[in-house]
Amino acid sequence: MLDGKELLKRVIERHGGQKQWDKVNKLVVYARTSGIALPLRFRFKVFKDYAAEISTREPRVVITPHPVHGSRGGFYRDTVWIESAAGQLLEKRERSRQAFGDFRHKIWWDNLDAMYFAGYALWNYLTTPFILLQQGMQIDAMEKWQEGNEEWHRLRVLFPETVPTHCREQIFYFDDDGLLKRHDYTAEVFGKWAKAAHYCTSYRQFGGFKFPTRRTVYPRNKVGFPNRSITLVHIEIDDIDLYLQDED
Template sequence: MAQSKPERPDLLNAVLDAAGGVDHFEQVEWIEVVANVSGAFWSKKGYPKRRLMTGYVDTKRPRVVFYNFGAHLDEPHLRWIWTPKHLSVERANGTVVLSRSDPSKHFEGHVLSTPWDDLDLLYFSGYAVWNYMVTPFCFAWPGMSTRELGEHTEGGGETWRVLEVTYPEDFATHCRVQKFYYDHQDRMRRLDYTVDVIQGSGTVAHYVYDEKTVDGIVFPTLRRALNVVDGRPTGWSMVLINFHKIAVKGPEVRPNL
C-alpha cells in the first residue's frame, strides 16, 4: 500500500521559523550593517566606484541612516537618512545639505540609462537595504499577503518552494508582487522582482548566499542580482552586495536614527 506524503507545514510559518522566529525578531530594535556594493548597474546610473558603506537599519519603522555612503557628495561625517517619504543628508552639526520629499515621484520616466543624482541613489539604496534586513519577518506584518505557488526546479536540479508576496501599496520596495524561493530547509535562496523606479527594467533574479546567524536571526551575507533573459538568469552580476558585518541590537542600545 502506497504511503501518503507527509503534510507540509504552511510555507510562511516554516520560513519565519527557519529565519529565527517572529517573536525573536520583534526583540530587535535596529541592525548595523557594513556592506561592499559593486556590479555593472552602478556605472549605468553614474556611480562606477561604489565602496564599503555603513548603515543603521530601524526594524520598527522604515528608516535607514548611512555613513560613508559613496555618493558624489563626499564630505566626511555626513548622515544619509532614508525614509520612504523624505530623504535628508546632514552634517554632524545637523545642517541639512540635501533633502527631498516624496522621493519616489522623482523617478517618473526613468529608464536604465537615466543617470541618478545622490538622492536617487539614497532612495534606492535605503529601501533595498531596509527590505533585505526585515525580510522575511515583514511578511507577517499587517497588510501583507502571501500564497504558495507551484514548485520551481532550479538549474542543477534543485527543487525549491515558491512564496508569492504582495506588499501594501505604500510599502517601499522593488515592486508590489515578488516571488521568494526556499530550499528543503525553508531557507531563502532567490527572489524575483521588477524595479518600479526603472521603467522597462525586466525581471531580476536575486540570489542569496553565505548565511550567518546573528543572535539567533539568519541573514544572507552575499547577494547577487542578475537580469533574466528569455526566462533564464544571466551569468554576470548587475549588483553584488557583500555584507562584511551584520549586528543586531535590542532596546537597551539604540543609535540616533
C-alpha cells in the same frame, strides 16, 4: 505542497523566529556593494564600503558614508536626505518615488536618487523574511521551482502600496530548510524592463538570526532564468550588529 501560511511559518522559524525578531529594534550592517546597476545611472563611487543602520520597526535607513566621507544619507518612507557628520542638513527630497517618472531618471541619478534606491532596497533585504508579516501582504504558495539539482518552494507576495519596495508583485524562493535562496522582482525605479533574480548565499548567524552574507542580482528573462554573465548588484556583508528595544 505547503500552503502560503504554513510555508511562511516555517521560513520565519528557520530565520530566527518572530518572537525573537520582535525584540530587535535595529540592525547595523557593515557591507560593500558593487555591480553595474548604479554606474548605469552615473553613480560610480557610492556604497563601496559602508555601515547601514536599519530600523526593524519602520522603513528607515541611515548609510554612512554617503555620498562621500564626512556625510551620511538618510531614508524614511518617501523622503531622503544627506547630512554632515555633525547632523547639518545638506540636501533633502520628499516624494522621492514620484521623481523617478521623468526623463532625467532614465539616464542619470543624483545622490538623493541613489540613497532612495539603496535605502528601500536594504531595508527590504535585511528585514526579509520578517517584512512578510506586515499587514496588507497577500501571500500565496506557488508550485516548486527546479533550480539546478534543487527544488525550491515559492511564495508569491503582493506588497501593499504603503510599503516602499521594488514592485508590488515579488516571488521568494526557499530551500527545504526554509532558507531564502532567491528573490525575483522588477526594480521599477530603473524601469519596467528591469526584471531581476536576486540570489542569497553564504549564510551566517548573527544574534540568533540567519542572514545571507552574499547577495548577487542578475537580469532575469521572461521565463525566469538569470543571465549570470551580468552582475547588476553584488552585496558582501562583513558583520551585523543587532540592537534590542531597550538598547541604544
